[in-house]
Amino acid sequence: MLAEFHQCTPLIPARQSYFARYCKKHTNGTWGVVDVSLESLFPYPQVRFRRRPSGCVIQEVGNRGSEVTWIEHVEVDSRSLHALFRPIVSSGFAFSAKRWIATINRHCQWLTTSMARIAPTTDGVLIPQEGRESLLKLAEKMTKNFFNNINSCSENVWSGLPQNFATQDVRLRYGNILKVPGKPSGNIVIFTTSTQIPVPMEVLFDFLRHERTRNRSSPNKIEILYLQESYTDETGSYIVYASMDIMAMSKILNGGNPKFVSILPSGFSIMPDKAPGQGDGAVGSILTLAFQSVDRLSNKEYMPSSTLKIIDAILSTTIASIKDAMLFGIR
Structure with a gap:
């Protein structure tokens, strides 16, 4: 098997590995799944990551479900x-076994929600079963798009802003060309940066995910319909959102096919700035911001300075607004 392991930022290099996977079911209702690297059979010019024997043990627990024990054993050049990310990556926290368990839990929660018979919204509005399934699939599509767009996989070719701009460590790249019937096509520009904020993850997460406080971090005070998915666990927090056309949302809530809905997700990823118990002082947050926009003035060979200035302004203004709210209590 060939796989890439990556985090939700282009500032952390992806980990690519060839490995063999062996699965075996034991008589006592236990499954074992073990991976081991095969770089000796598929040599790279520079091997920066080896997956030593890793995997999981899955134990049936009556009718209540399963108990999963995960083990990660890797060799990596850091x-x-x-x-900014060295403490949580070099400590093993960023790609830890806890992250695998958290991913499994999220997937199980998604399945439970999708199969629920009755699921009222926070306003007490009942959404039909077909509409709920379509909405969940659209949210899943949006979140996958977001994660695929801003990681450091081999398909994503990133560049940086010139040094004379205010925001540091900006990465940008072109996405696919957006084609909407009746409108001129345009290039999708994806841009992201990360910054450290000395507040706990849960405080920053609650601020950014709530509509009554999130708009404080936006310089444009206009009303827009958004679809948003947010979740948190001990390894990180994510808020992913995208503007929605009212007619498109109406079709989704009535069971429409989410495959035909164009969506450009933006969002936030929050990680601890160090592993729990690592070093002195409280654990703060590393905030990664990522946005998508349609630019009809640039192409893959040329990006005008006006576009670069807009990217710099959006990132610097958003970061300043969030830091003001977190550090000085401007809510």
Whole structure:
């Protein structure tokens, strides 16, 4: 098997590995799944990551479900890490076994929600079963799009802003060309940066996910219909959102096919700035911001300075607004 392991930022290099997977079911209702690297059979010019025997043990627990024990054992070259992420990556926390368990839990929660017979919204409005399934699939599509767009996988080719701009460590790239019937096509520009904020993850997460406080971090005070998915666990927090056309949302809530809905997700990823118990002082947050926009003035060969200035302004203004709210209590 060939796989890439990555985080929700282009500032952490992806980990690519060839590995073999062996699965076996034991007589006592226990499954074992073990992975081991095969770089000796598929040599790379530079091997920066090896997956030593890793995997999980799955034990049936009556009718209540399963108990999963996960083990991660890797060998990695961490010398080229960005300073902001070095503590959580070099400690093993960023790609830890806890992250696998958290992903499994999220998937199980998604399945439970999708199969629920009755699921009222916070306003007490009942959404039909077909509409709920379509909405969940659209949210899943949006979130996958967001994660695929801003990681450091081999398909994503990132560049940076010139040094004379205010925001540091910005990464940007082109996405696919957006084609909407009746409108001129345009290039999708994806841009992201990360910054450290000395507040706990849960405080920053609650601020950014709530509509009554999130608009404080936006310089444009206009009303827009958004679809948003947010979740948190001990390894990180995510808020992913995208503007929605009212007619498109109406079709989704009535069971429409989410495959035909164009969506450009933006959002936030929050990670602890160090592993729990690592070093002195409280655990703060590393906030990654990522946005998508349609630009009809640039292409893959040329991006005008006006576009670069807009990118810099959006990121710097948003970061300043969030830091003001977090550090000085401007809510």
